[in-house]
Amino acid sequence: MTLKKGGLTRATDSEGSWQLDRIVSELHDIRTRWRGAQQRTTECGAREFPSREALRDIAEALCGALFPMRLGPSDLHQESEDFYIGYTLDAALNALLHQVRLELRYDARRAASPQADVNLLARAIVAEFALSLPGLRALLDTDVLAAYQGDPAARSVDEVLLCYPGVLAVIHHRIAHKLYALGVPLVARIISEAAHSSTGIDIHPGAQIGAGFFIDHGTGVVIGETAVIGERVRLYQAVTLGAKRFPADEAGTLQKGLPRHPVVEDDVVIYAGATILGRVTIGRGSTIGGNVWLTRSVPPGSQVTQANLQNVPVAAELVEP
Known part of the structure; x- marks a missing residue:
């Protein structure tokens, strides 16, 4: 019998040659010591950090909603654009709300502050982010046009959207920067690092970037x-x-x-x-x-x-x- 997860295959009838009981126990002890030293304990033992995988999916869905006929599903037609955008944004924003809650709760625990208002604050952040999407799309149009006009090899604005890593990185940055400004820097950083991993372009979400920005080649x-x-x-x-x-500072700690x-x-x-x-x-x-x-x-x-x-x-x- 085998179990598959993450591309790995593991036999369940192992003879125990890896001393897994010992390794699991030692890793448990190390995690416990680390969490105690960092005061990172949770009441229910549930996940306390935003998920990289979930935020990659959210960012991809937002890209599709912003540019549906280019970055959306391959079988999409213009007559169903609005339905697709509404459906996609509803799912993506609800998923984003959960990730924002996780970051806010984590911050509240670290600061030993009340968590009663976390849900309200998370909803307010995601609501403001949602309302910013039309303006964000208009800003991205200036970036796409700058890429097309700035590169003699570009044959169309569609080409730069589909093919240019610099444009993909800028789309992710615009999304991440808005979330950074709204007070969820960890969620923002994870989104920007997803683009960094796929493009080789490292833009911190805190960076302030004006309209018509173009990164050519980019790596x-x-x-x-x-x-x-x-x-x-x-x-x-x-x-x-x-x-x-x-x-x-005087203690040698880097000033943030x-x-x-x-x-x-x-x-x-x-x-x-x-x-x-x-x-x-x-x-x-x-x-x-x-x-x-x-x-x-x-x-x-x-x-x-x-x-x-x-x-x-x-x-x-x-x-x-």
Whole structure:
């Protein structure tokens, strides 16, 4: 007799050569010690964290509802679009509500705060997220158009939606960023990491990104949590918008939430392999060449390449406080 789960096949008439009783017992003891040290006990022993698998399914359903004839089911017809969208959103939003509840309850337990209002807060968050979807679709239309207009190899907007990893990553980011802003950062991070796993593009859901954003090719792009990106910005593969240093307090603990990533103003192009670190500002209309390493602000209209990097004027305190 065999049991199948997750692609694995296990014989149930094992002779016990793996010492499974011992291993299971030792793993139990280790988990118990860890949960006690981290104060991660639950009253009923039920799952206390959002599910990666569930949130991947939710994100995929939301993508289909936003772009039904391209990212929805293959047998969909326009006359049944509205029914499909309504049915899909009802299922996806109810599933999202459960995941949001899990995060809020987890936060309440960690803070030792009352959980009486968790259900109301979760419903309010998902309701506001739902109402944001039309605006999110309109914003994504600017991203799709930017991808089509920014790549001479693109033959149609349909092609970029179906084929471009940068567009898929941006769709997930727009969804995740809204949830991050609404106060469920773990749910948001799981959604963004689903896109990261499939595209190689790592956008933290906290990053603020304006309309008309295009990532061409995309693999290896990293955009940090406090990055601020303006409108009509284009990035190429292996671009990093990262932190230069990580301030710590007197105890040596890293300080969270400080502005530490770049500000990229409108109409900037950053070519492949460029690395921009710290809370610096890349002025409007600038072009940053491939493989440039930049840790200072540059004024609007700058053309920065490896060859002229030493001669580029330093912007007069464009960085945010």
